[in-house]
Amino acid sequence: MLIYVKDGNGVAQLIIVAGQESPSSASAAIATTGDSEVLLAANTDRAGVVFQNQGSNAMRINVLGGDATADGWVVEPGEHFPPPGFPLTTAAWNISGTTGDKFHCLEWSTDLSQ
Secondary structure, eight states, rough: EEEEOTTTTOOEEEEEEEOOOOOOEOOOOOOOOTOEEEOOOOOOEEEEEEEOOOOOSSSEETSSOTTTSSSSEEEEETOOEETTTTTOOSSSSOOOOOOTOOEEEEEEESTTTT
Protein backbone atom coordinates (compact mmCIF):
# COMPACT_ATOMS: atom_id res chain seq x y z
CA MET A 1 0.00 0.00 0.00
CA LEU A 2 1.27 3.49 -0.83
CA ILE A 3 0.80 6.31 1.67
CA TYR A 4 1.92 9.92 1.35
CA VAL A 5 2.79 11.74 4.58
CA LYS A 6 4.36 15.14 5.25
CA ASP A 7 7.69 15.23 7.07
CA GLY A 8 8.69 17.81 9.67
CA ASN A 9 9.45 20.31 6.90
CA GLY A 10 6.04 19.87 5.28
CA VAL A 11 7.49 17.94 2.32
CA ALA A 12 5.38 15.01 1.07
CA GLN A 13 7.14 11.66 1.44
CA LEU A 14 6.05 8.35 -0.12
CA ILE A 15 5.77 5.50 2.37
CA ILE A 16 5.31 1.95 1.16
CA VAL A 17 3.53 -0.16 3.77
CA ALA A 18 3.61 -3.92 3.53
CA GLY A 19 0.06 -5.18 3.18
CA GLN A 20 -1.63 -8.24 1.81
CA GLU A 21 -1.20 -7.04 -1.74
CA SER A 22 1.55 -8.56 -3.85
CA PRO A 23 2.96 -6.09 -6.37
CA SER A 24 3.37 -6.99 -10.01
CA SER A 25 6.45 -5.68 -11.79
CA ALA A 26 6.13 -3.85 -15.08
CA SER A 27 9.78 -2.76 -15.04
CA ALA A 28 11.44 -2.72 -18.45
CA ALA A 29 13.10 -0.42 -20.98
CA ILE A 30 11.65 1.73 -23.75
CA ALA A 31 11.57 -0.38 -26.92
CA THR A 32 11.36 2.32 -29.61
CA THR A 33 11.86 6.09 -29.49
CA GLY A 34 8.75 7.94 -30.59
CA ASP A 35 6.32 5.04 -30.03
CA SER A 36 3.63 4.90 -27.35
CA GLU A 37 3.88 1.57 -25.54
CA VAL A 38 1.56 -0.05 -22.99
CA LEU A 39 3.05 0.34 -19.50
CA LEU A 40 0.10 -1.14 -17.57
CA ALA A 41 -3.03 -2.81 -18.95
CA ALA A 42 -6.40 -1.49 -17.78
CA ASN A 43 -7.08 -2.86 -14.29
CA THR A 44 -10.28 -2.18 -12.33
CA ASP A 45 -8.60 -3.72 -9.25
CA ARG A 46 -5.63 -1.31 -9.36
CA ALA A 47 -4.84 -0.17 -5.81
CA GLY A 48 -1.47 1.50 -6.29
CA VAL A 49 1.38 2.20 -8.67
CA VAL A 50 4.91 3.43 -8.16
CA PHE A 51 7.13 4.32 -11.13
CA GLN A 52 10.69 5.66 -11.41
CA ASN A 53 12.42 6.84 -14.57
CA GLN A 54 15.87 5.21 -14.38
CA GLY A 55 16.94 6.41 -17.82
CA SER A 56 18.89 9.43 -19.04
CA ASN A 57 15.99 11.13 -20.85
CA ALA A 58 12.50 12.32 -19.99
CA MET A 59 9.60 9.91 -20.39
CA ARG A 60 5.87 10.58 -20.84
CA ILE A 61 3.10 8.62 -19.15
CA ASN A 62 -0.54 8.81 -20.26
CA VAL A 63 -2.80 7.38 -17.53
CA LEU A 64 -5.99 7.57 -19.59
CA GLY A 65 -5.14 4.91 -22.17
CA GLY A 66 -4.11 7.39 -24.85
CA ASP A 67 -1.00 8.08 -26.89
CA ALA A 68 1.86 8.97 -24.54
CA THR A 69 3.91 10.63 -27.29
CA ALA A 70 1.32 13.39 -27.70
CA ASP A 71 -0.21 13.58 -24.23
CA GLY A 72 0.76 12.73 -20.71
CA TRP A 73 2.82 13.55 -17.69
CA VAL A 74 6.53 14.22 -18.18
CA VAL A 75 8.74 12.19 -15.82
CA GLU A 76 12.32 13.43 -15.78
CA PRO A 77 15.31 11.10 -15.14
CA GLY A 78 15.33 9.93 -11.52
CA GLU A 79 11.80 11.21 -10.81
CA HIS A 80 8.94 9.16 -9.42
CA PHE A 81 5.33 9.04 -10.60
CA PRO A 82 2.55 9.53 -9.58
CA PRO A 83 2.99 12.68 -7.51
CA PRO A 84 1.38 12.96 -4.04
CA GLY A 85 -2.40 13.22 -4.22
CA PHE A 86 -2.58 12.07 -7.84
CA PRO A 87 -5.86 10.23 -8.53
CA LEU A 88 -5.31 6.59 -9.42
CA THR A 89 -6.90 5.63 -12.74
CA THR A 90 -7.91 2.13 -13.77
CA ALA A 91 -7.41 2.77 -17.51
CA ALA A 92 -4.41 1.44 -19.42
CA TRP A 93 -1.22 3.45 -18.80
CA ASN A 94 0.98 4.15 -21.83
CA ILE A 95 4.59 5.31 -21.89
CA SER A 96 6.97 6.85 -24.42
CA GLY A 97 10.63 7.73 -24.21
CA THR A 98 14.04 7.01 -25.68
CA THR A 99 15.05 3.53 -26.83
CA GLY A 100 16.92 1.63 -24.12
CA ASP A 101 16.06 3.98 -21.22
CA LYS A 102 15.01 1.81 -18.26
CA PHE A 103 12.22 2.33 -15.77
CA HIS A 104 11.04 0.61 -12.61
CA CYS A 105 7.28 0.15 -12.16
CA LEU A 106 5.25 -1.79 -9.58
CA GLU A 107 1.46 -2.15 -9.51
CA TRP A 108 -0.67 -3.29 -6.58
CA SER A 109 -4.11 -4.84 -6.97
CA THR A 110 -7.01 -5.19 -4.57
CA ASP A 111 -7.64 -8.66 -6.05
CA LEU A 112 -5.90 -10.81 -3.44
CA SER A 113 -6.26 -13.95 -5.55
CA GLN A 114 -3.43 -12.74 -7.83
